[in-house]
Amino acid sequence: MLNYFQIASSMIRDIGMKPKIALILGSGLGYLTCEFQNSTAVYYSQIPGFPASTVQGHSGRFIFGNFHGIPSVAMEGRFHFYEGHEIRDVVSPIYLFKEMGIERLLITNASGGINKTYSPGEIVAIRDIINLGFRNPLRGPNEEKFGVRFPDMSSVVDLEWLARLRERLCRDGHELKEGTYIWTLGPSYESPSEIKSFEFLGADMVGMSTVPELIAANHCRMKTLALSCVTNMASGILKEKLSHDDVVRTANRIRHRFSDIVGKALEVLKEIDDE
């Protein structure tokens, strides 16, 4: 296991800032870091033993900087199990963030909409998850310093943060839908029959990430919000074939709205923390 404490301490020392929040930016959503002020990049490849990011739309670097007045660190590019990483490596950033002293995490992703009330380009908050990948990042000896052996999973996101964001958006006349995200291993997209069965299981969105991260964040008691950009309707719902290029394109198309929602998520966080 990587010595997260050592890596975190030396990163904070070298950069000269201590982030309060970490953001994981999903496929095509890395553009948010353009809004960071006084930013510094650290490439994953500069960190000994750290996994490499291999997916288009995921640059493979941390950006440190001020975001909406909050010292922040963002991941431009996450690790997916289908890239060949060990499941524990997929969640290594979460433990690194924890060792930086960060207590708040904002996870984002691109997903396929299963719920037919969604439409491509819509942003939905993840309220619950289904671990259809059947891999658990907590497998193996438990790191007691991070959390208990058998973490409760009754609420994988911070309900107060979510409720406050929903209220904030509602005041502006926007509805924030909530849904259940199902994790498939990928990298192939799903077949129409798989999507029908996921709908039957209660899933609203499908994707190839996020669930391991939410399990690890829950393990180490980070308060987390997860926003999913429904970049396409899931396989078989519409006639179109799915492609990663289209996923990235849609994620880019909604950049203003996405940036606005993330900005408000940070605004309400400041209010919560000031209370």
Ligand SMILES: O=P(O)(O)O[C@H]1O[C@H](CO)[C@@H](O)[C@H]1O
């Ligand atoms: O979940 P993120 O990383 O946003 O990426 C999503 O987009 C890719 C497929 O187009 C998959 O990696 C899927 O999980």
